[in-house]
């Protein structure tokens with residue numbers, strides 16, 4: 001006679017994916033001009049999602065609307081199923097960070113203090129010891145530790161970009177929006193900063209949304225690329241498919257962007 005089987009333990013719920021972005025029907029108007037027109041896409045946890053398109057297509061406007069710097073006329077942005085709304089600090093506390101095109105650092109502060117501002121701004125509930133440890137971890141991760149006490153504005157452009165990246169990471173994001181992070185860098189610096197972005201994404205399991213005119217780097221870094229045109233989604237696809245579409249190359253990437 002077989003013994004009654006013990007009831008199988010109830011399966012524990014699958015862990016919630018972290019850093020999944022969902023953008024639905026996003027529309028932004030400046031007066032009578034529609035800069036974004038019903039834009040929708042999603043970003044998988046840990047994915048680098050590239051955005052390209054001609055000048056004026058709406059790329060920066062999209063980043064501003066996804067990070068709370070612009071209020072859309074319609075549409076919504078969700079992170080891990082939670083609706084994002086309010087001002088930029090509310091987006092930041094919900095796990096959204098943005099790295100700007102032009103270095104925005106506190107010139108009067110040294111490198112470590114700049115990174116610490118991110119931790120203070122982004123994690124108001126963290127204990128001082130936890131915030132300090134995280135700042136030091138990020139300084140190591142970004143290679144800034146040797147420059148910790150240098151005034152931030154005394155550093156060359158690449159190092160200032162690293163300070164900005166480190167300050168953004170110190171806010172504790174699940175998704176990082178980057179607006180042309182490679183702008184102004186030479187070939188060797190593009191290599192170095194691209195590799196750093198990729199390493200940090202992998203190490204932290206971070207989702208990244210990357211607007212970039214340097215198409216070679218964008219293709220190398222991105223899992224998928226969205227082409228925006230006149231405020232609308234033209235195509236979302238794997239880089240290889242985007243690159244093999246002669247119409248996209250001719251019309252939307254163009255000579256000006258082939259760096």
Ligand SMILES: Nc1ncnc2c1ncn2[C@@H]1O[C@H](COP(=O)(O)OP(=O)(O)OP(=O)(O)O)[C@@H](O)[C@H]1O
Nearest residue numbers: 030033034035053054055056057058059060061062
């Ligand atoms: N604050 C604003 N007021 C009025 N119009 C704006 C404003 N910001 C952007 N625009 C307009 O919205 C459109 C989209 O601009 P946006 O800067 O988002 O494009 P972009 O794709 O980022 O361009 P670029 O590649 O040149 O940075 C453009 O026509 C631009 O002139």
